[in-house]
Amino acid sequence: MTADGKITTREFTPVDFTSREDKMHLLRQRALADAVLVGHSTLTKDNVRLGLPKGELREERIARGQTPSPLRVIVSNEGRIDAGLKIFGSDIAPIVIFSTTRMPRSFQKLLREKATLHLTEAPAVDLAWMLQQLRRDYQVQTVACEGGAALFRSMLELDLIDQLNLTIAPYLFGGAKAPTLTGLSTEFLPASIRCSLTDMRTVGDECILTYRVQRRRRPRAKGSEKPETVTPAAG
């Protein structure tokens, strides 16, 4: 994010305002996870593939007993996901989509050729349930949530975030209509969330921070343990 807390411009355009080192940091964090998670808007706006470059990061994963690249997970309530997006043209890792039965049948038909669909009859995807399915069906222990803001905020509100990776870039955007890390909402979070800083390093004019997010630790039903979720390098 910028020094004034913005993650993109008011047009929500893909913006490139962080360094090569920050991009490497993002890839390193992604490479640690069993799955990488993204909201439909970020997928569409940034047209990301969510892969890893060939070489060291993939080899380290294999040495750790992981697949060469993390499972790619998309979340959308409406389900109108364009099957022509770049992610569907890359076969680096399987793609799983969590959506609802509101997804039009024409979209379901095209997307089933490229991804596994999990469609709930509920009006919206239950994110905690989604994490449980990822653990149960795909043996996912660690999820790297790469945003955007709406998805991150929902995960925070549900107490599903353990770690925040945040890079502060040396820019100021201003503008009430440009989203912050938790979106455009003028509402407070239901309760303040305390974070403890576990790492900080500066690279050039950027500050790369790692926070442990203090969980509210509601008691969970037996057998409903969820995988750990981190947000890599919101830059």
Ligand SMILES: NC(=O)c1ccc[n+]([C@@H]2O[C@H](COP(=O)([O-])OP(=O)(O)OC[C@H]3O[C@@H](n4cnc5c(N)ncnc54)[C@H](OP(=O)(O)O)[C@@H]3O)[C@@H](O)[C@H]2O)c1
């Ligand atoms: N600076 C950075 O590091 C960074 C990182 C990531 C993203 N971004 C930027 O953030 C912008 C997109 O963020 P965004 O906040 O507009 O959208 P987002 O969080 O990427 O996606 C939101 C969409 O995800 C789906 N969704 C399903 N369940 C949800 C839930 N429980 N909570 C929230 N979303 C849910 C919905 O899709 P449907 O509408 O299909 O139902 C919703 O509209 C882009 O401009 C992108 O470039 C910046």
